[in-house]
Amino acid sequence: MRLISEVAEPELSSLGLELGLSxxxxxxxxxxxxxxxxxxxxxxxxxxxxxxxxxxxxxxxxxxxxxxxxxxxxxxxxxxxxxxxxxxxxxxxxxxxxxxxxxxxxxxxxxxxxxxxxxxxxxxxxxxxxxAGKMGCWIATQPSRGSDVGDIEGTEKPNESRHQPGEMYAQINDSEVILYGESSDWVSLAPVASIAIGYFPLREKQRPLFNKDGTTKGIGVFVPLDSEGVSKGAALEKLGQRTLPQGSIKFNHVRLPIDHIIAGPDDYRASMLSALCEGNHTMAAVFTGCAQRAYELAMEYSHNRIQGGVPIVKHQAVHLRLFDIFRRIESMRAVTKQSFDYNALAKAPHLLSATVAKVHVTENAVIAISECMRLFGGKGLIKSCPMEKLLRDARASVTEDGDNHLLSLKAGTYLSWAHTGFAKPEF
Ligand SMILES: Cc1cc2nc3c(=O)[nH]c(=O)nc-3n(C[C@H](O)[C@H](O)[C@H](O)COP(=O)(O)OP(=O)(O)OC[C@H]3O[C@@H](n4cnc5c(N)ncnc54)[C@H](O)[C@@H]3O)c2cc1C
Missing domain, CATH: 1.10.540 (Butyryl-Coa Dehydrogenase, subunit A; domain 1)
Structure with missing residues (x-):
């Protein structure tokens, strides 16, 4: 324990109560x-x-x-x-x-x-x-394969059923990998990217290949997007994160040297999980920052907006609401830091850690930013008020990089495995 010898202000920064930065x-x-x-x-x-x-x-x-x-x-x-x-x-x-x-x-x-x-x-x-130096993107989801892509181990479907084979796939011969079909419209940066890593289900003579557990066999491929046969769909009109242009990528018999495979069928799951771990803990950091911005603006507004003859911050109820937002953001920041630490220190990064952070942060970001918006009253809803954009940006995050329900289901499965020592299903 340390004694307080002199009563002092809390040391707050834009990282909340985070101290001890190098x-x-x-x-x-x-x-x-x-x-x-x-x-x-x-x-x-x-x-x-x-x-x-x-x-x-x-x-x-x-x-x-x-x-x-x-x-x-x-x-x-x-x-x-x-x-x-x-x-x-x-x-x-x-x-x-x-x-x-x-x-x-x-x-x-x-x-x-x-x-x-x-x-x-x-x-x-x-x-x-x-x-190096090129705009890249990550292609995994397809029109008929969304959560099925994120359910990498096939744990969140009935045992007897199979994942959707999808309409975008790869076939391999001795010297080439050949790509077909179209991704989902959700590939971030697709309209501006010139390089991609794509995760493609495998087919043999057009027949989808499945693992025993009903998941698709797949490979990861490095794809220069100026390759013959690659084209792009229209940019997607969507709610939120409009600075992140998205769209589909189409593959019409795209032939690439076999050495463009960066993850073969045996490495596919680990490669996908690496991408999801990195993506999910990064999203946790991003939406902690997004909520922090909303909080700072709401705090400022509460000191300027006068109702009942006083700045609204003088009303006790507003104190409570600001504190509720603040404590949420503190917990978001803490769980984000823990996830980045875990994924650096553990024998290998794990989706459980990244999921705790991503799900906790993005769900709370929507709640916290929505409450910040309410502190702006009607003004919070108008286009010229930053709250409107912040809330749209945060709303997209609960689906981005895996819908939070699917991610939470998987996290629950990992916890149960850890508790019971169940062997992972064969594939
Ligand atoms: C902003 C943004 C950026 C994105 N960027 C990329 C990108 O760069 N590259 C890329 O490939 N994709 C990207 N995506 C796609 C994203 O990964 C998918 O949207 C997400 O995985 C969900 O898939 P879906 O939209 O097809 O929904 P679906 O999978 O169709 O899900 C619909 C609903 O059903 C529920 N559900 C589905 N399966 C199950 C299950 N097994 N058990 C219980 N409930 C279930 C879901 O929780 C959801 O509520 C992005 C999406 C967004 C929103």
């Missing part, structure tokens, strides 16, 4: 704070109002990425450092700040670098070289 973490946070305030936030406000088809053609969209690149932050330091704990702590702070700036842009940065990072981690320097 000098490097503090400087990263401040750098990104300034960058988001100066570049990302104003650009995102304008891009948010554009039709989806115009986003990727807008100079402001590209300026966000080029300005970020000129900050001199090194993707390798954040994703490839051997000091995983240090790197993950930096990432957790970076994505909170970026999420506070604009959630769609923050997610876009993660997705854009995904093919490069994955290839580097796999030691595929030949492919990493092709991906």
């Amino acid at each position: 000098e490097q973490e503090k400087s990263l946070q401040l750098k990104l704070r300034d960058f988001c305030d100066a570049v990302v936030n104003p650009a995102a406000k304008l891009i948010d109002q554009l039709p989806a088809s115009a986003v990727g053609k807008n100079a402001l969209f590209w300026e966000m990425y080029s300005s970020f690149n000129s900050l001199g932050l090194n993707v390798d330091d954040l994703y490839l450092s051997t000091d995983k704990l240090k790197a993950n702590r930096l990432k957790s702070i970076a994505y909170q700040e970026l999420g506070r700036g604009d959630a769609g842009f923050a997610i876009g940065l993660m997705v854009a670098n995904y093919p490069y990072v994955m290839c580097r981690l796999l030691g595929r320097h030949d492919l990493a070289e092709k991906a």
Whole structure:
């Protein structure tokens, strides 16, 4: 125990009660704070109002990425450092700040670098070289395969049933992998990406291949999107995260050398789980930052808006509401940090840890931001008020990177496995 010798103010920052940041973490946070305030936030406000088809053609969209690149932050330091704990702590702070700036842009940065990072981690320097500096994307879901993609071990379906085989697939011969069909409309950055990593169910003579447990056999493929036979669908008009343009990618007999397979059938699950773990804990950081922004704005507004002859913050009920929002965000930040720490320190990252963070944060972000919006009264609902965009951005997150219900079901299964020591089903 420590004694309080002098009554002092709490030490609050934009990371709440988080103390003990290293000098490097503090400087990263401040750098990104300034960058988001100066570049990302104003650009995102304008891009948010554009039709989806115009986003990727807008100079402001590209300026966000080029300005970020000129900050001199090194993707390798954040994703490839051997000091995983240090790197993950930096990432957790970076994505909170970026999420506070604009959630769609923050997610876009993660997705854009995904093919490069994955290839580097796999030691595929030949492919990493092709991906370096290019806008990447992650293709996994299909029109008829959404949650079935995320249910990687096939635990959340009746035993006797099978996952949807999908309409996008790969066939392999001795020297080539050949890609067919179309992804879902939800591929983030698809309209602007030039490189992808795609997760394709396998077929043999057009016949879908299933594992014994009813999941599809699959492979991960590195796909240059200028390959012959690749085309793109229209940009998706959607609610929220409008700075993250999305759309489908189509494959018409796309032939690639066999060495473009980055995960064969035996590595498919581990590769998908790696992507989901990274995606989910990053989302937790982003939407902690997004909620933090809403809280700061609501706190400021509560001190300025006068009703009952006093600023509304003077009403006790408003104190309670602000505190409720604050404590939610504190728990979001804590669970995010824990997930980044776990995924750095454990023998291997685990979806259970990333899911606790992603589900807890995104569900609470919707509640917290909605309450912030209510503190703005009617003003919270109008387009010129930032609350309206923040709530839309957060709402998309409960489905993004795996619907929260499906992720929670899987997490429950992992807990039960851990408790009973059940052997995992064969596949
Ligand atoms: C903002 C955003 C970004 C995205 N980015 C990408 C991307 O970059 N690349 C990509 O490939 N995809 C991306 N997605 C797609 C995303 O992964 C899917 O939307 C998500 O996995 C859910 O799939 P679905 O939309 O087909 O819903 P469905 O799977 O059809 O689910 C519909 C409903 O049924 C429920 N449900 C489904 N299966 C089960 C089950 N087994 N048990 C209980 N309930 C179930 C779900 O919880 C949900 O409520 C993105 C989505 C969003 C919203």
